[in-house]
Amino acid sequence: MSKIPATVVTGFLGAGKTTLIRHLLQNAGGKRIALIINEFGDLGVDGEVLKGCGEETCREEDVVELANGCICCTVADDFIPTMTALLEREIRPDHIVIETSGLALPQPLVKAFNWPDIRTRVTVDGVVTVVDGAAVAEGRFAHDEAALDRQRLSDEMLDHETPLSELFEDQLGCADIVVINKTDLLGEGGLEKVMAELRHDIRPGVQVIRSSHGAVAPAALLGLGIGAEDDIANRPTHHEREGAEDHDHDEFDSFAVELPEIGDPKAFAMQVAQVIRAHDILRLKGFASVAGKPMRLVVQAVGPRIDSYFDRPWRAGEPRGTRLVVIGETGFDRAAIEADLRRVYDRAA
Ligand SMILES: Nc1nc2c(ncn2[C@@H]2O[C@H](COP(=O)(O)OP(=O)(O)OP(=O)(O)O)[C@@H](O)[C@H]2O)c(=O)[nH]1
Known part of the structure; x- marks a missing residue:
């Protein structure tokens, strides 16, 4: 049996992941898409929003929620059993879409596709990173080198930026496609500013698409056939580059x-x-x-x-x-x- 392709949709809190997925479902063209949704916080809002959209393609039974906790830290306990259960269903989905929480690092999730039980049945078709173009243009994830240099003067060991900018960098560094969303909110010169901000965190050759309200054609996002789980070494996290063990969500x-x-x-x-x-x-x-x-x-x-x-x-x-x-x-x-x-x-x- 051929492997089921799975697309990982990542991006910071509120970037527009659920909106993009909803558009994808509305334009799925008959493809049966199963969703795994992970959220930070104990109230499953994203799953509810998708189920509440009233579209025929958003079947309630195809939405699996992994609420509470962050997918990258609960891979063994939550993600693997959920994925296994999904794969054992009588009706196989044509495609699986996984929405990570806005605070998740996509790398540990992609790595999980190498677990023996999963690897033989699913492959990571691609990692889509959604960016809130308006927030980037407003400087919310800006690399503040000057501030970092000032901090380093008082602490020589310090080599990290704000939790926000680190997470943002890791989500971009794992992307196979970057979607700059919320272009409707960008003013004159906004897009150029966003591109300049993102450029140094995106891997060479990665495609950048713009969108408003997550309106991206499914054909541009699904069917990339990348097999990202085989390429994990090229997507190190900030902490791995720094030689640190793991990340946590204390921040x-x-x-x-x-x-x-x-x-x-x-x-x-x-x-x-x-x-x-x-x-x-x-x-x-x-x-x-x-x-x-x-x-x-x-x-x-x-x-x-x-x-x-x-x-x-x-x-x-x-x-x-x-x-x-x-x-x-x-x-x-x-x-x-x-x-x-x-x-x-x-x-x-
Ligand atoms: N103006 C504008 N608003 C958008 C756009 N895309 C999404 N939004 C709004 O932004 C808010 C967050 O969108 P979501 O799709 O829930 O974002 P998310 O990334 O799933 O959020 P989390 O799961 O909490 O990380 C919602 O109010 C959306 O309606 C866009 O392109 N333009």
């Missing part, structure tokens, strides 16, 4: 908040954006229940840029309520963020 943290129903979604979104700014929150996402509305509101924020839309009616018996996941750099003041979000609710109700 990032998340929690979920539950709030009652909200009143005015617009007022809610504006005030949540203020809380995000005040606490430098990286990502906030979840669902809200709006008083008097039968539909569920999806709330998505990447930095202070916030989106919300109704996706599907609340189901009979499904508890209505507002649940949001907050992700930030470790050290954020959880109690203060929760208190501020509750105050938003009071004002928006």
Whole structure:
């Protein structure tokens, strides 16, 4: 039996991975695609968003969620058993797409495809790294050499940048295709700026595509036939290059908040954006229940840029309520963020 191709979709928090996958499913042309979705935080928002999209190609049984934890650190416990179970299903998928959490290093995941039980049945068709073009243009992942040099003066051993820029570098260094997404938000000269920022982290020969709202033709992403698991030596992580053992996620943290129903979604979104700014929150996402509305509101924020839309009616018996996941750099003041979000609710109700 031929090996099933698997595409790894990686990229930082909120870059547009789920949006790109949703577009892929909507244009799959009859291909049966199974999804493995991994998220940071204990609320499975991405899987829910995909299942809630109402497309015939997003069959609930084809979406497997690996919530809680980060795929690159739980390969043996979570990923391998999930993949094995998927491969043992009666109906074989034509293609497998794996969405990593925005905080995951893709390299350990690609390596996992060399496990004996997996290697004979699946191959990594390619690694697609989605980049938030707008965030890069705003300098969020910038290599701040001057700052690094200043820090080195006080600590000779220091050879790392911010957790964000390291992760970004590793995700780019593993890519077979880089998708610069959110081009709709790029102003004059923005694309050139993004290209200049990415250039030194992308391996030679890697194709760079632009997209708005993840609209990339499936043919450009699937069927690359690269077999990335055989090429892992050419995709070292920052830590491997530095000779360090492993990475961990101590640098990032998340929690979920539950709030009652909200009143005015617009007022809610504006005030949540203020809380995000005040606490430098990286990502906030979840669902809200709006008083008097039968539909569920999806709330998505990447930095202070916030989106919300109704996706599907609340189901009979499904508890209505507002649940949001907050992700930030470790050290954020959880109690203060929760208190501020509750105050938003009071004002928006
Ligand atoms: N303006 C604009 N917004 C976008 C684009 N692509 C995605 N978004 C929005 O960005 C937010 C995050 O998109 P997702 O697809 O959930 O990002 P993700 O990479 O899956 O996020 P995580 O799984 O949390 O890391 C959502 O509100 C999307 O609607 C784009 O091209 N332009």
